[in-house]
Amino acid sequence: xxxxxxxxxxxxxxxxxxxxxxxxxxxxxxxxxxxxxxxxxxxxxxxxxxxxxxxxxxxxxxxxxxxxxxxxxxxxxxxxxxxxxxxxxxxxxxxxxxxxxxxxxxxxxxxxxxxxx
Amino acid sequence: xxxxxxxxxxxxxxxxxxxxxxxxxxxxxxxxxxxxxxxxxxxxxxxxxxxxxxxxxxxxxxxxxxxxxxxxxxxxxxxxxxxxxxxxxxxxxxxxxxxxxxxxxxxxxxx
Numbered sequence: 001x002x003x004x005x006x007x008x009x010x011x012x013x014x015x016x017x018x019x020x021x022x023x024x025x026x027x028x029x030x031x032x033x034x035x036x037x038x039x040x041x042x043x044x045x046x047x048x049x050x051x052x053x054x055x056x057x058x059x060x061x062x063x064x065x066x067x068x069x070x071x072x073x074x075x076x077x078x079x080x081x082x083x084x085x086x087x088x089x090x091x092x093x094x095x096x097x098x099x100x101x102x103x104x105x106x107x108x109x110x111x112x113x114x115x116x117x
Numbered sequence: 118x119x120x121x122x123x124x125x126x127x128x129x130x131x132x133x134x135x136x137x138x139x140x141x142x143x144x145x146x147x148x149x150x151x152x153x154x155x156x157x158x159x160x161x162x163x164x165x166x167x168x169x170x171x172x173x174x175x176x177x178x179x180x181x182x183x184x185x186x187x188x189x190x191x192x193x194x195x196x197x198x199x200x201x202x203x204x205x206x207x208x209x210x211x212x213x214x215x216x217x218x219x220x221x222x223x224x225x226x227x228x
C-alpha cells in the first residue's frame with residue numbers, strides 16, 4: 001500500500017517550453033503533497049507544499065509563477081515548469097501525506113528527471 | 118539552509134564491514150527519519166526515531182538519536198553490495214509540518 005507515482009519518469013524539452021509533471025497517490029487520499037528538487041549529488045530541496053483545494057505554499061526563493069502547482073483532487077498534484085531553461089534541469093520528486101495522517105508520514109514518488117536543452 | 122548536515126559525505130567500505138553515517142540538525146524536532154536513495158531513483162523510507170527515543174533497530178539497521186547534541190547516527194551492519202546508495206536523514210521540526218533533508222552520505226560497498 002501507500003504507492004505514489006509520477007509521470008513522466010523522464011522528459012526532455014526545449015528551452016522556453018513548459019513541462020507538466022504529475023504526482024498521484026494510487027491507493028490513498030492525500031490532502032497534502034510536497035514537491036522537491038534535487039540537483040546531481042545534492043540533497044532534496046523542498047520547493048512547495050501543495051494543498052488540495054487551495055493555493056500551494058512555496059519555499060523562500062522558489063518562483064511561484066515559474067513553478068505552477070495545482071492540487072485539483074485528493075490523489076493528484078501537478079507541477080508545471082513554465083518557460084523552462086537549462087538551469088531548471090533537475091530531478092523532481094513528489095511526496096504525499098495521507099489525509100488525516102500524522103505529520104511525519106509521507107510517501108515518495110520515484111521522481112521525474114527533467115532535461116532542458 | 119538545510120536543517121541537517123551529514124558526515125561523511127562519502128564512505129567506501131568492503132562487503133561485510135559496518136557503515137556508520139552521522140546526521141546533525143539545528144532545531145528541536147518531533148522525529149528524525151532515514152531514507153535511502155539509489156542512483157536516479159526515488160527515496161525509500163528506512164526507519165523513524167521519535168524525539169523521546171534514543172535507539173532503534175530494524176534488521177541490519179541501528180539508529181541512535183541524541184537530542185542534547187542534536188545528532189543521529191545510522192549504522193548498517195554486515196554491509197552488502199546492494200546497500201550501495203545515498204542515505205539521507207530528514208527531520209520533522211516542531212510545528213513545521215514538513216520534513217527537511219540533510220546533505221546525504223554516499224555509501225559504496227565493494228564486493
